[in-house]
Amino acid sequence: QVQLVESGGGVVQPGGSLRLSCVASGFTFSTYGMHWVRQAQGKGLEWVAFIRDDGSNKYYADSVKGRFTISRDNSKNTLYLQMNSLRVEDTAVYYCARDLWWWGQGTLVTVSS
Amino acid sequence: QSVLTQPPSASGTPGQRVAISCSGSSSNIGSNNVYWYQQLPGTAPKLLIYRNNQRPSGVPDQFSGSKSGTSASLAISGLRSEDEADYYCAAWDDSLSAWVFGGGTKLTVL
Numbered sequence A: 001q002v003q004l005v006e007s008g009g010g011v012v013q014p015g016g017s018l019r020l021s022c023v024a025s026g027f028t029f030s031t032y033g034m035h036w037v038r039q040a041q042g043k044g045l046e047w048v049a050f051i052r053d054d055g056s057n058k059y060y061a062d063s064v065k066g067r068f069t070i071s072r073d074n075s076k077n078t079l080y081l082q083m084n085s086l087r088v089e090d091t092a093v094y095y096c097a098r099d100l101w102w103w104g105q106g107t108l109v110t111v112s113s
Numbered sequence B: 001q002s003v004l005t006q007p008p009s010a011s012g013t014p015g016q017r018v019a020i021s022c023s024g025s026s027s028n029i030g031s032n033n034v035y036w037y038q039q040l041p042g043t044a045p046k047l048l049i050y051r052n053n054q055r056p057s058g059v060p061d062q063f064s065g066s067k068s069g070t071s072a073s074l075a076i077s078g079l080r081s082e083d084e085a086d087y088y089c090a091a092w093d094d095s096l097s098a099w100v101f102g103g104g105t106k107l108t109v110l
Helices: none
Strands: A003-008 A009-013 A018-025 A032-037 A046-050 A058-062 A068-074 A078-083 A092-098 A107-112 B011-012 B016-023 B034-039 B046-047 B063-068 B071-078 B085-093 B098-101 B105-110
Touching: A003 A046, A003 A078, A003 A107, A018 A032, A018 A092, A032 A078, A046 A068, A046 A078, A046 B085, A046 B098, A058 A068, A058 B098, A078 A092, B011 B016, B016 B085, B016 B105, B034 B063, B034 B071, B046 B063, B071 B085
Parallel strands: A009 A107, B011 B105
Antiparallel strands: A003 A018, A018 A078, A032 A046, A032 A092, A046 A058, A068 A078, A092 A107, B016 B071, B034 B046, B034 B085, B063 B071, B085 B098, B085 B105
């Protein structure tokens, strides 16, 4: 059974940093590309970033490019999202997703002073 | 403003068939596969359709997808109250080198 569990969300001030984690189980993590997708309260889905199975290629939405970094540790079955220079508009539930098929339950990030 | 365009709302009565459209361009829907998701209130999105018209195991055949040119459509037949949810389309965009989502369609079962 595929399981994705996000953690690391919380409240942070504008300009601050946060690192999200997503622990995967139930499949061979090292053979799948992984995504981060976010959703602001009452809004639609917004794709954030993608990393290939071996970490060789990474892609980002323009809205987070240069501020967020996606990475993974295949030995720990864990996906990460390092978020720097956070803005109020980054406030959202952040989901990790395996090749956009399987999704975790999300972790809430609130950027507020 | 989403790259993929969906109607903000749709509705139907129980048993009816409804279709939700998703309009894009040659760089996304026109050249790549379309995915559809269902999001029930307070839950994570669930994949309904992949590669334009394929259903994952466990998704009932009341859901079907199609694609023509730069547009795609999700059809839901035999509408039930539990189908009331938000529906999203998605595709890879070659020009943006990014995945793009539609703005979502809220389906109401009257």
